[in-house]
Amino acid sequence: MKNILVTGGCGFIGANFIRYMLEESNFSGRIINMDKLTYAGNPDNLAGIEAAYPDRYVFVHADICDSDAVFKVFREYSIDAVCHFAAETHVDRSILGPQDFIQTNVMGTFILLEAARNHHNQLELFHHVSTDEVYGTLGMEGFFTETTPYQPSSPYSASKAASDHLVRAYAITYGLPITLSNCSNNYGPYQFPEKLIPLMVMNALEGKPLPVYGVGKNVRDWLYVRDHCSAVWAIMSRGKRGETYNIGGRCEKANIEVVEMICDLLDRIRPDAGNACRRDLVTFVKDRPGHDLRYAIDCSKLEKELGWRPEESFETGIKKTIEWYLDNPDWVERVRSGAYMEWIERQYG
Numbered sequence: 477m478k479n480i481l482v483t484g485g486c487g488f489i490g491a492n493f494i495r496y497m498l499e500e501s502n503f504s505g506r507i508i509n510m511d512k513l514t515y516a517g518n519p520d521n522l523a524g525i526e527a528a529y530p531d532r533y534v535f536v537h538a539d540i541c542d543s544d545a546v547f548k549v550f551r552e553y554s555i556d557a558v559c560h561f562a563a564e565t566h567v568d569r570s571i572l573g574p575q576d577f578i579q580t581n582v583m584g585t586f587i588l589l590e591a592a593r594n595h596h597n598q599l600e601l602f603h604h605v606s607t608d609e610v611y612g613t614l615g616m617e618g619f620f621t622e623t624t625p626y627q628p629s630s631p632y633s634a635s636k637a638a639s640d641h642l643v644r645a646y647a648i649t650y651g652l653p654i655t656l657s658n659c660s661n662n663y664g665p666y667q668f669p670e671k672l673i674p675l676m677v678m679n680a681l682e683g684k685p686l687p688v689y690g691v692g693k694n695v696r697d698w699l700y701v702r703d704h705c706s707a708v709w710a711i712m713s714r715g716k717r718g719e720t721y722n723i724g725g726r727c728e729k730a731n732i733e734v735v736e737m738i739c740d741l742l743d744r745i746r747p748d749a750g751n752a753c754r755r756d757l758v759t760f761v762k763d764r765p766g767h768d769l770r771y772a773i774d775c776s777k778l779e780k781e782l783g784w785r786p787e788e789s790f791e792t793g794i795k796k797t798i799e800w801y802l803d804n805p806d807w808v809e810r811v812r813s814g815a816y817m818e819w820i821e822r823q824y825g
């Protein structure tokens with residue numbers, strides 16, 4: 477793989493992946509980052525990368541739904557692998573307005589697949605990045621495996637499920653060399669503060685209410701973002717073509733547990749000026765419609781076949797994450813001054 481097209485590389489995971497690939501992995505080729513720069517795409521996430529890697533990094537500002545632009549990139553940069561992150565990703569937004577999710581996640585993936593099919597002879601791999609949310613919800617027992625039937629609950633997860641099916645169909649019908657990964661909830665640096673962990677960190681620092689949906693007992697399986705990046709690269713470089721791999725941290729936590737850990741860590745690292753206890757900010761709010769109770773990933777296929785292991789525990793990962801947000805107030809200020817604030821205002825008043 478010499479020229480990898482990364483879509484959505486200015487988003488949370490995409491930016492961490494590009495940094496991982498250029499700064500840490502054994503990849504020695506070039507990354508072409510195609511991003512539309514929606515509210516969630518932030519060029520700041522890759523600050524310094526263009527200057528540090530002028531021959532190995534290219535940014536293309538384009539929409540994956542723009543077929544001419546996508547076909548042009550495949551030709552112009554001799555793309556031989558794709559790592560497809562670009563998507564609309566926030567479940568609550570998908571409930572309020574699903575259209576962009578169908579457009580980008582379904583149509584955008586279709587257009588990328590068409591370009592890949594057209595470019596078939598040169599393409600070594602199309603890697604599709606997906607989510608464990610396609611499997612729907614678990615009760616308090618059991619785990620998602622690669623053969624768990626799809627049962628998506630939200631417009632977001634339904635759109636990701638549709639894109640997964642399209643990717644597999646292109647492999648079966650046209651022989652496209654694909655791999656696919658379904659990962660659990662990520663956290664870490666550069667995550668847009670609409671998702672649970674960065675939202676709670678920001679609000680807690682400002683003494684604002686911490687809105688916990690329902691009774692806070694929903695369980696997510698958390699993975700530090702760098703561990704997701706190393707798993708994606710392990711699959712791309714060593715995974716069996718045509719296969720799906722689940723990625724997870726074996727780290728289940730109820731939402732209320734996560735929020736209380738954040739409160740306690742912040743009280744220790746950055747005590748409130750008036751010595752207030754951040755746990756007092758927890759506010760139970762109306763539950764999300766169709767809120768999946770529990771996600772938990774069985775990632776033994778990835779562990780056994782590719783020898784992948786996460787490096788961070790939740791305790792080390794959450795500390796690093798909080799410290800990153802504390803150390804990067806300028807980044808926080810900039811992302812919060814834009815569309816995000818309008819959204820939060822509409823949501824929470």
Ligand code: NAD
Binds near residue numbers: 490512605660
């Ligand atoms: P994100 O919302 O932070 O970033 C998405 C990026 O895609 C942004 O840079 C945005 O500008 C770009 N984008 C959106 N629409 C586009 C379009 N039409 N054309 C080009 N670029 C476009 O998302 P994320 O959290 O980094 O997630 C990345 C991928 O990983 C997604 O496919 C998501 O489904 C998957 N995933 C995320 C998680 C998680 O916990 N965040 C877990 C598992 C899987």
Ligand code: TYD
Binds near residue numbers: 695731
């Ligand atoms: P989120 O970060 O939106 O990820 P996802 O919905 O993809 O799992 O939410 C993680 C969990 O936290 C989920 O169970 C919903 C819950 N949640 C809250 O309780 N309050 C919030 O303000 C947010 C954003 C999420």
